[in-house]
Amino acid sequence: MHYQSNVENVNPYIGPTADIDISGRWRGIMQSKKDFLEKGTDPRLSPYVRDEIANSWIRSQSYNLTPESMGTAPTISSRELNSIFEQNKELIDIAFPLLDSFKPLLTESGYMVSLVDGSGIVLYRNGNTKMVDRYGNTIGPGVLWNEATIGTCAHVLSIRHKKPISLLGPENFPAYFQNDITSTAPLFDSDGKVIAVLILLQKLGDDPWDLDLHNLQYLTLGWVTSLAMEIKTQLNLKLSNSLFKSTNTALQTAIKMMTEGMVIVSREGLIQHINSPAAQIFNCNTNEAIGRNIMEFLVKNDALAEALRQLKMIHNIEVEVLNDYGTQGYTFSIQPLPADSSGSSGGVVKIVDTEKAKNMVSSSSGAKLDFDFQSIKGASTKMLRTKSLAQRFARSPANILLIGESGTGKELFAQAIHNEYRPSGPFIVLNCAAIPKNLIESELFGYDSGAFTGAKKNGSPGKIELAEGGTLFLDEIGDMPIEIQAVLLRVLENKQVMRIGGSKYRAVDFRMVAATNKDLATLVQSGQFRQDLYYRLSVLRVDIPPLRQRDSDVLSLAEFFIQKYNWRSKLPKLSHETKIKLMEYTWPGNVRQLENAIIYALNVSEDELILPEHLPDEIIHNKNHPASLSLNPIELSKENNLNEAELRDVVSLKEAEKIVVQNALAKSGNNICIAAELLGLSKSTLYRKLKLLGIDE
Numbered sequence: 168m169h170y171q172s173n174v175e176n177v178n179p180y181i182g183p184t185a186d187i188d189i190s191g192r193w194r195g196i197m198q199s200k201k202d203f204l205e206k207g208t209d210p211r212l213s214p215y216v217r218d219e220i221a222n223s224w225i226r227s228q229s230y231n232l233t234p235e236s237m238g239t240a241p242t243i244s245s246r247e248l249n250s251i252f253e254q255n256k257e258l259i260d261i262a263f264p265l266l267d268s269f270k271p272l273l274t275e276s277g278y279m280v281s282l283v284d285g286s287g288i289v290l291y292r293n294g295n296t297k298m299v300d301r302y303g304n305t306i307g308p309g310v311l312w313n314e315a316t317i318g319t320c321a322h323v324l325s326i327r328h329k330k331p332i333s334l335l336g337p338e339n340f341p342a343y344f345q346n347d348i349t350s351t352a353p354l355f356d357s358d359g360k361v362i363a364v365l366i367l368l369q370k371l372g373d374d375p376w377d378l379d380l381h382n383l384q385y386l387t388l389g390w391v392t393s394l395a396m397e398i399k400t401q402l403n404l405k406l407s408n409s410l411f412k413s414t415n416t417a418l419q420t421a422i423k424m425m426t427e428g429m430v431i432v433s434r435e436g437l438i439q440h441i442n443s444p445a446a447q448i449f450n451c452n453t454n455e456a457i458g459r460n461i462m463e464f465l466v467k468n469d470a471l472a473e474a475l476r477q478l479k480m481i482h483n484i485e486v487e488v489l490n491d492y493g494t495q496g497y498t499f500s501i502q503p504l505p506a507d508s509s510g511s512s513g514g515v516v517k518i519v520d521t522e523k524a525k526n527m528v529s530s531s532s533g534a535k536l537d538f539d540f541q542s543i544k545g546a547s548t549k550m551l552r553t554k555s556l557a558q559r560f561a562r563s564p565a566n567i568l569l570i571g572e573s574g575t576g577k578e579l580f581a582q583a584i585h586n587e588y589r590p591s592g593p594f595i596v597l598n599c600a601a602i603p604k605n606l607i608e609s610e611l612f613g614y615d616s617g618a619f620t621g622a623k624k625n626g627s628p629g630k631i632e633l634a635e636g637g638t639l640f641l642d643e644i645g646d647m648p649i650e651i652q653a654v655l656l657r658v659l660e661n662k663q664v665m666r667i668g669g670s671k672y673r674a675v676d677f678r679m680v681a682a683t684n685k686d687l688a689t690l691v692q693s694g695q696f697r698q699d700l701y702y703r704l705s706v707l708r709v710d711i712p713p714l715r716q717r718d719s720d721v722l723s724l725a726e727f728f729i730q731k732y733n734w735r736s737k738l739p740k741l742s743h744e745t746k747i748k749l750m751e752y753t754w755p756g757n758v759r760q761l762e763n764a765i766i767y768a769l770n771v772s773e774d775e776l777i778l779p780e781h782l783p784d785e786i787i788h789n790k791n792h793p794a795s796l797s798l799n800p801i802e803l804s805k806e807n808n809l810n811e812a813e814l815r816d817v818v819s820l821k822e823a824e825k826i827v828v829q830n831a832l833a834k835s836g837n838n839i840c841i842a843a844e845l846l847g848l849s850k851s852t853l854y855r856k857l858k859l860l861g862i863d864e
């Protein structure tokens with residue numbers, strides 16, 4: 168029977184395990200080795216020799232080694248050895264003292280222990296004096312002990328097969344180990360590479376087969392393996408400790424480098440870490456601060472104390488810090504920390520000078536500042552003129568008024584104006600139509616603590632203050648309540664703002680860009696907009712033309728949006744008919760509507776050609792045609808050069824006509840013949856009117 172063929176009876180580390188006549192096996196191995204060396208008999212055919220050992224013998228012989236050539240292994244220089252020690256410092260620091268501690272046991276038991284690195288260089292040797300003397304320098308530190316220099320040994324196979332292994336005397340290639348049991352266990356790095364092997368050599372005397380070798384092999388292999396595991400565990404511990412240390416150092420350095428104040432506190436507010444900027448704010452040095460309660464440095468602040476106690480996240484609240492001159496306001500944020508293994512938790516407190524905090528808001532205000540004048544598409548004469556005017560206005564700090572229908576790109580222009588003049592400052596947006604009227608005031612001017620029920624305990628800066636050094640974009644300014652307009656006018660004139668409930672003015676430096684799709688002159692006439700504010704705003708006024716006045720832009724914008732939203736590998740094209748449909752349509756929703764139509768078409772079309780049927784219904788059927796129906800009286804007056812009052816009448820007539828036709832349709836149950844009869848019109852005239860008036864049949 169060949170050992171390798173009966174897997175159940177072969178231990179992968181030791182060899183055959185069941186029904187073994189150990190002395191027979193020992194002699195069998197010796198005979199097979201003799202036959203191999205003297206007669207060239209293939210050892211792989213021997214029932215006594217494990218395949219991995221037979222193969223290693225063959226390789227050893229191919230290196231021109233003999234069992235007697237052990238003393239010829241090269242030794243590296245002490246310089247090279249020191250450099251290897253340096254490279255393996257962590258391993259050596261752990262393994263050497265641990266192995267030293269086994270000296271008494273090794274002496275008693277007649278064992279020798281060695282440690283080699285992953286290439287077989289002996290790093291350490293210790294043990295029974297007789298053994299050490301016996302091997303002398305043959306396998307002392309610095310000797311290169313591998314298959315090519317000494318031949319088959321247990322550690323050679325441990326490195327090759329990445330497993331612990333035990334070899335019986337003659338299984339070793341060198342005659343030196345003829346009467347020994349060698350047991351070895353490899354140590355791996357995190358990538359699974361063998362970094363070192365621990366070797367336990369045990370001398371068995373002259374009649375080794377008389378001993379209970381089977382059990383002994385288990386014992387020595389078990390011992391060397393658990394020792395290797397111990398070294399590995401300690402090595403891992405040391406590595407994670409040093410990883411922890413270096414992470415901690417990196418963190419400490421990062422905290423040190425921060426210009427903002429950073430404090431780590433316990434749930435009770437006790438300072439555990441503090442960086443220099445925070446210590447400076449607290450008017451002490453970092454060591455003095457550690458262990459003290461953060462509240463000692465602040466004017467009593469229940470909100471902050473409560474947030475820490477409950478481990479709540481807090482964003483940008485104003486807190487008064489005590490200093491030699493009284494108090495100074497800072498903006499505090501708290502990020503709670505999860506509980507550690509001892510169950511204690513706390514939070515990181517960020518402290519920023521309130522002025523700086525205001526400058527940081529552009530990044531958190533949600534406004535996306537993608538647009539400059541180059542990225543506003545449109546090459547029609549009207550658009551080019553508008554862009555050039557806006558760009559010229561942008562270069563002065565004066566306020567600018569943007570007028571244009573919904574979706575014409577007012578916000579784009581506001582961003583481009585901001586980016587032209589103060590790109591590094593904040594861009595703050597307030598849409599007067601989007602928030603309840605009663606909130607506009609506090610949003611705009613901010614409030615001081617206790618200004619009204621429900622106000623944050625620590626007050627809050629308004630959008631005007633937040634726009635310091637940048638731009639305040641007031642969208643839909645036509646919807647601003649008239650009472651607030653007066654205050655806004657004062658702020659624009661004095662460049663000072665007072666928070667609601669406050670008692671002091673704060674200087675503010677910002678540029679206002681206001682936008683509206685309403686006709687402010689009409690709002691002034693009807694008393695909804697202050698005339699003084701209107702005049703102040705309309706000094707630098709930019710009228711953004713609607714898409715229907717920029718025919719040549721329709722197709723180029725459509726193609727721009729196809730490029731922007733296309734996800735397919737090939738860019739879809741507009742068919743000739745689609746182009747005509749797009750040109751014919753009057754675009755009451757302007758560029759936004761065109762953008763949406765293209766997104767819709769890209770989703771509906773399946774191939775690379777966008778056909779008219781891929782466009783939204785209202786565009787295919789040109790339901791807004793003619794243009795006049797979608798316009799309000801003011802827009803019509805401009806487009807047709809009519810007097811506004813006259814125009815209002817004309818539109819009223821059209822509206823009246825629409826109502827009459829809709830009534831007739833309702834009365835007839837949507838029957839065109841009956842409705843036409845009721846109206847005294849022919850069927851075809853009624854059809855034309857329906858189309859003209861934009862009424863669905």
Ligand SMILES: Nc1ncnc2c1ncn2[C@@H]1O[C@H](COP(=O)(O)OP(=O)(O)OP(=O)(O)O)[C@@H](O)[C@H]1O
Nearest residue numbers: 543544545572573574575576577578579758759762
């Ligand atoms: N010239 C342009 N180039 C590229 N995209 C444009 C252009 N004009 C408008 N758009 C796009 O049209 C959409 C509407 O633009 P924007 O929000 O600036 O219009 P608006 O006039 O402020 O609208 P509203 O009055 O409804 O707020 C945006 O998605 C914008 O990207």
